Amino acid sequence: MTEKIITGNQAVAQGVRLSRAQVVSAYPITPQTTVMETLAEMWAGGEFGGDFVAVESEYSALGYCVGAAYAGARAFTATSSHGLAYMHELIHWAAGARLPIVMSNANRAIGAPWCIESDQTDSLSQRDTGWLQLYCSSVQEILDSIIMAFRLAETARLPVMVNYDGFYLSHTYEAAAIPEQKEVDLFLPSPPDRPAIDLDAPENRHGLVGSEAMHRLLSVRYQATEAVLAIYEEIYREFALRFGRRWPAVEYAGPPGAQTVLVTAGGMAQTVKSFLSGPGRGEALLRIRLFRPFPADGIRKVLGAPHVARVVVIDRNVSMGVGGIFAQEVKAALQGLPKGPQVSELNVSGGLDLSPDLLARALEAQRPEGEKINWAVNLL
């Protein structure tokens, strides 16, 4: 193990190298570009042994990974925002075909207008494609998540998207422990090296089916996705034993009897955590790391406790006509509790900076009559 000061994007590349991905294909986009630049440097320097395939668009990048994964290769792509949106058709396909592809996504706002600030609406608008989704809060967590994602993808036979805030994490330098290859090999065994096409047993996969077969496949995939909650639990515990770092599906930090709990995902959790460790605060933080499948039971257990009176969900994303997307999922998870907490929303979509001052103001501010969302712009 060596400790290095690296960015979130470099952490992705380190994770891909250590996972011995066999095929990497991507197209540059801000703020993801340095993921591919770092992998290209590693490839040129002989550190990364997989195929590095430059393509002309994100659609082709994921298409290449789909082909590679069909042939049994461990495949990876990286993107952000408009690039992710451009992949959309194949994002569905990869999940339907049960291909264990791993993709990293640096969360960035989607136009119009053009904007490169951090916003989670890009990946959250792929919510219903069937990909498993993780949201990271530190550079170390990004590196570890890539390695865990391959293990998770190959165990569940489902693709995994590893998300992290553009700039706030993609371009932030901080210390990260880079594990030794042999340690990673024990956690994530090398993929089998087999020929792409078996000429003696040719196959045609995923041709046309009727409604009953389609319905059956969807129900089977639903069960496989639900089973991920237990698989994830096992994988994160094994990872913690081997590497000493714990990345549970939901993370609770703060006093055990806190009456107010702030809920968020991604890098903002660290701002909240640091804010709450200051003098005179009594609130707690609940960070949602696993978004699909949604760990509703884990969240109910924390937020449904009798002492929790108030929940504030901080969303850096928005679903027009509904509100923050994590907030909606949290409210659904709390549905049916006899005496659930009051849930309010703080929205910082568009990449607004969540500062300790803004947090303090948001916690004190009374919501304007008739408004269900506290828009951060009104607190600046």
Added chain:
Amino acid sequence: MVNTNGLVEIRLHGRGGQGVVFAGTAIAEAAHREGKYVQSFGIYGAERRGAPVTAFVRVGDRPEMPRCQIQRPDIVVAFDAKLPREQVLKGLKPGGLLLLNCASEKDAWSFCNGRSFEVWRLDASGIAARHGLGSVGIPIINTVMLGALVRVSGVATLDSLLAVLKEKIPRNTGQNLMAAEAGFAEVRELECYAAAL
């Protein structure tokens, strides 16, 4: 220069092409070598030479640090006294510290008129030019500023900084190391009597 919760927050202001983000990372690495927790990042729109760039550095005793821009810095570093003054000085804590690259003491004084913080000045452009860094008229000053910054902030020693620079700078390494040492040696606190000049 440490605030109550053991965290020092530094904001660097410069222009695209001056190596501001590199400087933020180098100071963070130097502090990390001494066992401190660090975080460093920059903000910029589309990357353009000459456009204002801001970088943020946090150095602390504990891993918990906010992950947001620094709006109330303990230390501000200005690579250029022609940067928008209000933006550069915004939120600088009373009792905080400004490190300014400025050839004239008089200009430095007018830049931070009405101050409630310490001001340290050096002619980083002159020092860089003397060490042959950058091209004629466009000196590259980031290593000079780094030398001065370790001295005034105390977040890392000069030795740690020089070790980091040796590792990270592949070309003109010798000149850059000497320039950092010169920045360390030549930075001076702006004295009150300068106002009378």
